[in-house]
Amino acid sequence: MTDVATAPADLDEVLDARLAAAKEASRRLARATTAEKDAALAAIAERLRARADDIVAANREDLERGRAAGLGSGLLDRLTLDARRIDAIAEAVLDVVALGDPVGETVSGRTLPNGVRIEQVRVPLGVVGAIYEARPNVTVDIAALALKSGNAVALRGGSAAERTNAVLVEVLREAIAGAGLPGDLVQTVDDFGREGARHLMRARDHVDVLIPRGSAALIRAVVDEATVPVIETGAGVVHMFLDASAREDWSVDLVHNAKVQRPSVCNALETLLVHADAAERLLPPVLARLEASGVTVHGDDRVRALHPGALPTTDDDWATEHMSLDLNVGVVDSLDDALAHIRRYSTKHTESIVTNDLGNAERFLDEVDAAAVMVNASTRFTDGAEFGFGAEVGISTQKLHARGPMGLPELTSTKWIVRGSGHVRA
Numbered sequence: 089m090t091d092v093a094t095a096p097a098d099l100d101e102v103l104d105a106r107l108a109a110a111k112e113a114s115r116r117l118a119r120a121t122t123a124e125k126d127a128a129l130a131a132i133a134e135r136l137r138a139r140a141d142d143i144v145a146a147n148r149e150d151l152e153r154g155r156a157a158g159l160g161s162g163l164l165d166r167l168t169l170d171a172r173r174i175d176a177i178a179e180a181v182l183d184v185v186a187l188g189d190p191v192g193e194t195v196s197g198r199t200l201p202n203g204v205r206i207e208q209v210r211v212p213l214g215v216v217g218a219i220y221e222a223r224p225n226v227t228v229d230i231a232a233l234a235l236k237s238g239n240a241v242a243l244r245g246g247s248a249a250e251r252t253n254a255v256l257v258e259v260l261r262e263a264i265a266g267a268g269l270p271g272d273l274v275q276t277v278d279d280f281g282r283e284g285a286r287h288l289m290r291a292r293d294h295v296d297v298l299i300p301r302g303s304a305a306l307i308r309a310v311v312d313e314a315t316v317p318v319i320e321t322g323a324g325v326v327h328m329f330l331d332a333s334a335r336e337d338w339s340v341d342l343v344h345n346a347k348v349q350r351p352s353v354c355n356a357l358e359t360l361l362v363h364a365d366a367a368e369r370l371l372p373p374v375l376a377r378l379e380a381s382g383v384t385v386h387g388d389d390r391v392r393a394l395h396p397g398a399l400p401t402t403d404d405d406w407a408t409e410h411m412s413l414d415l416n417v418g419v420v421d422s423l424d425d426a427l428a429h430i431r432r433y434s435t436k437h438t439e440s441i442v443t444n445d446l447g448n449a450e451r452f453l454d455e456v457d458a459a460a461v462m463v464n465a466s467t468r469f470t471d472g473a474e475f476g477f478g479a480e481v482g483i484s485t486q487k488l489h490a491r492g493p494m495g496l497p498e499l500t501s502t503k504w505i506v507r508g509s510g511h512v513r514a
Contacts, residue, residue, distance in 0.1 A: 112272070113240050128264045157248075166353070189237075212238030214239060216240070217243075226301055297317050297319060298316040301321050304322075319494070324354035327434065354409070438461075471493060482494055
């Protein structure tokens with residue numbers, strides 16, 4: 089990291105120096121070949137595995153502080169790194185090596201009647217800022233995708249993962265420099281806490297785009313405070329609707345997978361809606377499987393009539409991303425009612441219907457406004473790796489520039505290249 093005096097009075101100067109170093113490094117990276125970038129990525133994967141013990145030791149410190157501070161189980165799960173997860177992160181970096189390089193790709197092109205040739209080509213964004221919390225895997229995921237797409241990164245990983253991220257940033261910078269590219273491609277503002285985050289959000293001269301990942305409160309704070317352009321990723325108040333025609337075996341398996349496989353992530357199920365005509369048939373086996381896996385059911389009056397062990401739901405429950413083994417369950421009278429409920433409470437992340445009715449399936453796909461809409465599939469599939477993108481920067485819930493899982497192309501912009509032979513406009 090660029091060494092500069094760190095006296096409080098010099099905070100803006102220090103942070104500007106780091107971000108300026110990232111900007112300068114991004115210009116060098118823009119000239120790098122795909123082979124150079126892939127070599128740096130391979131070096132990152134190798135060094136992650138070589139320093140797994142150091143990463144786990146630092147992560148243990150963060151977990152101890154997190155438990156002492158009362159972090160919830162969902163955040164603690166996201167915060168946790170062990171040898172298996174580190175190996176998976178390294179493998180995800182190698183997956184990025186296998187992906188095509190988007191930089192320089194021709195999006196469109198044609199020759200005009202006058203002979204002028206125009207092309208629209210992909211170019212890096214420049215410096216990508218990221219603000220996230222208790223997700224040390226994001227440190228590596230974003231850096232890897234940024235590197236392959238020709239971008240530098242400026243990271244604010246949050247106090248909960250401070251020690252882990254410090255080691256990860258060190259690993260990234262060392263690996264990249266060892267491969268012959270500038271280590272300054274990866275910068276962090278973590279050591280300046282909230283002031284560092286605030287500076288990052290307003291560094292329009294140095295940062296080209298900012299991506300927040302985390303709770304709804306974090307994302308809203310970044311969207312409200314940033315002057316740097318923001319790609320908004322969303323909290324996941326995710327729904328699944330069991331239609332009247334839904335198969336029992338699919339319903340049991342899909343709901344269980346969507347809720348239980350990893351409840352702390354943004355594509356995990358938070359609200360289950362069941363058609364009244366299927367409630368008596370589907371709710372007993374679905375809820376029995378969930379409770380056997382430790383899920384706490386929060387149900388409306390009709391759910392509790394069929395399943396007295398459910399806790400009563402509150403208005404707040406329907407809008408809550410639990411990130412835990414808690415699930416809201418409601419009975420609705422029709423597809424219209426399910427759609428109305430989703431419109432009211434959805435964060436536009438992922439929504440799914442389980443049905444054997446083709447008309448209802450197509451209507452759900454057409455009418456639900458979300459980044460990912462599914463039929464007869466677990467919501468856990470909304471993920472960059474599952475979509476074949478390698479690691480992901482985040483899941484965008486907005487509609488401009490990018491929507492859904494963001495991979496390499498979403499970290500590029502385009503420019504127009506015009507080639508002429510002395511042409512002048514008539």
